[in-house]
Amino acid sequence: ALKDEFEEHAEKAKTLPENTSNENKLILYG
Template sequence: MGLKEEFEEYAEKAKTLPEKTTNESKLILYGLYKQATVGPVNTSRPGMFNMKEKAKWDAWKAVEGKSTDEAMSDYITKVKQLLEEGTAST
């Protein structure tokens, strides 16, 4: 299985993360996913009254220097970690 296929598999698995997954972890995944699928940030930062979208934009901007493959690999690693944490604490 290639990296892209594995990435897509873990993108599906990410939809089944435990409810207790922190917003911080979700933002990390969001940033890595956007970097892997879109590339560097291509929009302006949302205004101060749109806190959720601004946090998502910031998470994406934080990983802006990563290559597509690096972002995919980091995303897979993070999803695996979160899934393991979810099953370990139940």
Template sequence: MNEADVVTAAQKDLKQRRERKKETEEFEEYAEKAKTLPENTANENKLILYGLYKQATVGPVNTSRPGMFNWKDRAKWDAWKAVEGKSKEDAMSDYITKVKQLQEEAAAAS
């Protein structure tokens, strides 16, 4: 590998890191926006957001499934497990898309 190849590789790496940082910042922005969704947002949609958020921030499920009498935590765990195969980047992108969709639906309903 010559010097030009090293410089090109370093530039490419820097560009990728900047893009990831931008994606992460946008994800964090939409995580804050999700907190302002209407209270009447369907539980199904809240669970989808929860699963995508956990996949984006933690990665694959790393806990045991809660017992059947702990239905709320079990539903959250199931939502996270449902997106376990997604990459962090895909989970962030899907999360942003879902928040945008829910914001549009809320605006149309008001």
């Protein structure tokens, strides 16, 4: 289940602006 959830978040992360830092992604999806 965790893998599926991670992949779903990864797909969403691709739609974020390129200038969104990995740190911000961790806050959003961590």
